[in-house]
Amino acid sequence: MTYTIKGKTADWELVIGLEVHCQIISQSKVFSPSSATFGAEQNTHVSFVDAAFPGMLPVVNEKCIEQCVKTGLGLNAKINKYSRFDRKNYFYADLPQGYQISQLYHPIVGEGYIEVTTDDGTRKIGVERLHLEQDAGKSIHDMSPHSSFIDLNRCGVGLMEIVSKPDMHSPAEAGEYLRQLRAIVRALGTCDGNMDEGSMRCDVNVSVRKVGETALRNRVEVKNVNSVRFVMQAIEIEANRQIEIYESGGMIDQETRLFDSVNLETRLMRSKENANDYRYFPDPDLLPVILTDEYIENIRRNLPELPEAKKKRYIETLGLTPYDASVLTVDTETAHYFETAIQGHDAKKVANWIMGDLFGYLNKANLTITESPISAENLGALVGFIGDGTISGKIAKEVFELMIETGKAPDVIIEEKGLKQVSDTGAIEALIADILAQNPDKVAEIKAGKEKLKGWFVGQIMKASQGKVNPALANQLLDKKLAE
């Protein structure tokens, strides 16, 4: 089913493209030796190069080049053996050079794609390019009513700008593209993907057209949409705004808007007339970046398994559903947890426990998988104990709760609490005989044909045994007793 929005006069479809800025994981900044780490005291990670003192020159950090190539390979993209830096000129207080060093004309990575799975199936979303550029500093406007403050710690940190093709047609697809992209850069260790810390930032390009139209209408760029949820919201809100305007006879200008996640609206930031003329030109301070096949192949050989490949493996060799496989491969930590937990245990069942009970708990407690009180080994063991009949699925839920509370291993808890499933037929038979003797009337009813009452008896057995009796065995033995 294609996603459309029903307007007053027509059905509308969406055309969406994303520009995602990923802060590169590297020790130092892209053109200076200052530290690129996050969270230091203001203006402590600033060199004379970052602050654009007279005569200071940029020197490219090779680690950032490597990270771009890695990411490019992760995006199934063409690595450009020749790339070059350009200056994007504009004035702003947190941009000391008066220009941002970027790559307009010759980006380091060309076309690629990301495979995205939604309810509509799996599609390849095109990546137009990935280019390397430097981040700006931060302007702080809310510390004083009269002044703005500038923090240059972030200024000069390496960024990969990953531009998609206008290939997405629903908020869900855009959201999934962003999730997959984040999973890829995380798996590669090229960006930590933290959208709330701003190390991954997203601008959304949205346009709408009537179903059946082939030409593209003017697009609007919505800036700084900083979570997957906001991206999906912003697209829906912006698309509806555009449809409303078209349907009331208006036109949409190519403009830049800002997403307001509190009031759930987009607001005009810059109209086309006020668009900056960035006067891009090749940066004469830097030489072109020339990569050899050997360099690229060496990086390719050492790539970790990517979420997409992992997903395929989970589906094909572990028998997971595509949906489960996507969820479990969304980040390296989850995949690692899963793969540790399934050692010697049923992968599908482990997946169900992780995605059901464990995620349910972690979400509620606002914990990440690495902070889980239940270790992957212990979760695997728990599934193992269900499988070999040591405990029932019902008891397992109880054990799971106790594992969260105590962090203890399941066997310890089963032992301590005496939760081991009773499979001793003699003991169960005695128990059944007891219950049957206490309820002769019901036994008579069953014998008269009221088969349903069997369930009542099983319930009594479970109750009397505090759930420890193997339910299948209980059923079987009950039948046997009644037949006697």
Next chain:
Amino acid sequence: MVSKLTDLTISDALDLLNKKEISSVELTKAHLAEMERARFLNTYITETPELALKTAEESDKKRASGATIGRLEGIPIANKDLYCTKGVRTTAASKILSHFVPPYESTVTQQLKDAGTVMLGKVNTDQFAMGGSTMTSYFGVTKNPWADETGVYNLVPGGSSGGSAAAVAAGLCMGATGSDTGGSIRQPASFCGITGIKPTYGRCSRYGIVAFASSLDQAGPMARSVKDCALLLREMAGFDAKDSTVADLPVPDYTQALTGDIKGKKIGIPREYRSKDLNPQVAAVWDKGIAYLKDAGAEIIEISMPYTKYALPVYYIVACAEASSNLSRYDGVRYTTRVDGKTLDEMYENTRTDGFGPEVIRRILLGTFVLSAGFYDAYYTRAQKVRRLIYNDFVEAFKSVDAILAPAAPTTALSYEAMKNMSPVDTYLGDVFTTPSSLAGVPSLALPVGLAENGLPVGLQVIGKHFDENTVFQVAQALETAAEFDKKPHYVKG
């Protein structure tokens, strides 16, 4: 005994220092005294006499102790005020940087320090090296130590390294750093009757030099002999991890190239330089230079460099484009002067309008224009293509010749009055012979070869292949020997 310490060449002074006949303190004091006397020439923006004496004392002690000394130990020099010098104000001859004291040292001046030189101070230049007269300096114009025919000091020293050239010519330092973007070392050297070399682009680090046009800016020495330039360049040049555009090549001892023998060397004479812009008096000295080289055994070959005439417009497009971006950092936010405004944009406007002189503003506007949407391809892209053709002209020429001999400037030093009455574009014409080699990035050395009929020095430039400064020095020294140019400026003659 020596006549006057301030007349010595660096190589002679080094001999005397090593023989302990003179000390660095004596040498430094003699120059400081001369600087005092010559203050009316306005060559220095910032003098550092205490620092100079302290360095000279340490240098003498070092030499006396027998410790390893630098190759230019104890030699007093001046630095163009475009080189950032740690703890010493660096203005780029502008108002906007008039209070700027760098907390770091440029690579080139650091290397000169390491070689044992003594810095006397920072000398005048055109503002941000934009100009050919020092008339755009916020700190006033420098006077050429050569007087006009009536004996009045009203001539420009050329520029932008006019302070360096005048100081060297007047004996206010033994050598000086200059920088050359489109002729800023060679034209003032010619106007002041001294020697200066713009080495190959990428020979010296640009780290710590206030940028004008990054793809053209190149550091170089100015001194009173070819050998002195060779001595200075050896210290200034070399790889630097802090500048991506500097070549990772060994730096030769250029004095080894000064053999005096140029027999069989093929010298190209570019036909296109005999243009309508060339003053006949300058042309006459050029002819003399050609004859000198021929007499010394060189083979003179007329060559053609058809794209020469496009060099000037290409240069002004490329240089202004880069400058418009390079100068954006002077915005009032950090280390520059600031003039407040109601908004950030207004502060920018006020600060930059106040802090930059008219020529700098003109070039920023020109550069902004040629990079603007809709004009970029017609100007910048096209200029880059023609730059390539100019480069090819040189590559082609050097297939048949070892070096090229050409005038450094179309005229001798002009008067302030004459310059003031010229349109900006007319003043740009002074760069007509120096911009082609700048755009091609090849090394070029200017040296005085004779006097024009008006009694003023005329410099010729020897242009060589990329990174072949050796041949440039070799040919230049032969020319120097033949020309026997020993004329002193009026200021020195007294």
